[in-house]
Amino acid sequence: MCWCNGVTVGRIEESAxxxxxxxxxxxxxxxxxxxxxxxxxxxxxxxxxxxAADGTPSLTA
Ligand code: FES
Known part of the structure; x- marks a missing residue:
């Protein structure tokens, strides 16, 4: 997902x-x-x- 820093989608989801x-x-x-x-x-x-999966308000930014 982030090629520069080798960050995966899973890592983003975890952070979220x-x-x-x-x-x-x-x-x-x-x-x-x-x-x-x-x-x-x-x-x-x-x-x-x-x-959306969480039920928390979605962000548009
Ligand atoms: S791919 Fe360059 S900063 Fe994420």
């Missing part, structure tokens, strides 16, 4: 489950999105999916 519900929060936790930034859209998609 730990309360990192923004692209920035996930980036601080996993470093995903802190390289070229090209994966930020994909991170947002994963967060939207995780939030």
């Amino acid at each position: 489950a730990c309360g990192n519900t923004t692209v920035e929060g996930v980036g601080r936790d996993t470093r995903a999105g802190t390289g070229c930034g090209g994966c930020k859209g994909r991170i947002a998609d994963v967060l939207t999916g995780a939030a």
